[in-house]
Amino acid sequence: MQYLWGVVILLVIGTLLGLLLAVANKAFSVKEDPRLEPLTEMMPGINCGTCGYPGCKELVVALLKGEVKNLGQCRPLRPEAKAKIKEFLENNPDEEGNILKVQG
Numbered sequence: 001m002q003y004l005w006g007v008v009i010l011l012v013i014g015t016l017l018g019l020l021l022a023v024a025n026k027a028f029s030v031k032e033d034p035r036l037e038p039l040t041e042m043m044p045g046i047n048c049g050t051c052g053y054p055g056c057k058e059l060v061v062a063l064l065k066g067e068v069k070n071l072g073q074c075r076p077l078r079p080e081a082k083a084k085i086k087e088f089l090e091n092n093p094d095e096e097g098n099i100l101k102v103q104g
Contacts, residue, residue: 033064035092042085044076051075063102064094070103079104 036057043056051073053059062068071082082104089100 033094035064035088035094036060039063039085039088042081042088043074044078044081046076048076064100066100069101072104 039060040057043060045056047055049055051059051068053062056074059068059074063071071077071085077085086102086104089102093099
């Protein structure tokens with residue numbers, strides 16, 4: 001009987017902590033721009049830093065924030081990829097409907 005109470009108490013504690021973690025996950029979640037992943041995949045992915053950012057993902061984040069307006073900062077980016085990124089940004093506005101205009 002003693003072991004049964006121990007098991008029940010551990011189950012209750014585990015359930016409560018699980019619920020607490022689920023609530024914390026919802027309350028403290030960070031919403032990412034849905035365009036971040038596809039744009040990062042279009043980048044060369046060599047994380048060379050010639051653009052002034054530590055990696056390709058950071059350049060894409062700056063691009064989506066409007067801090068970067070020229071794709072020419074990324075020297076390894078091929079012209080076909082630049083055109084693809086421009087087209088993607090023109091066809092996929094942000095949540096407020098704003099379209100990013102970037103230069104090649």
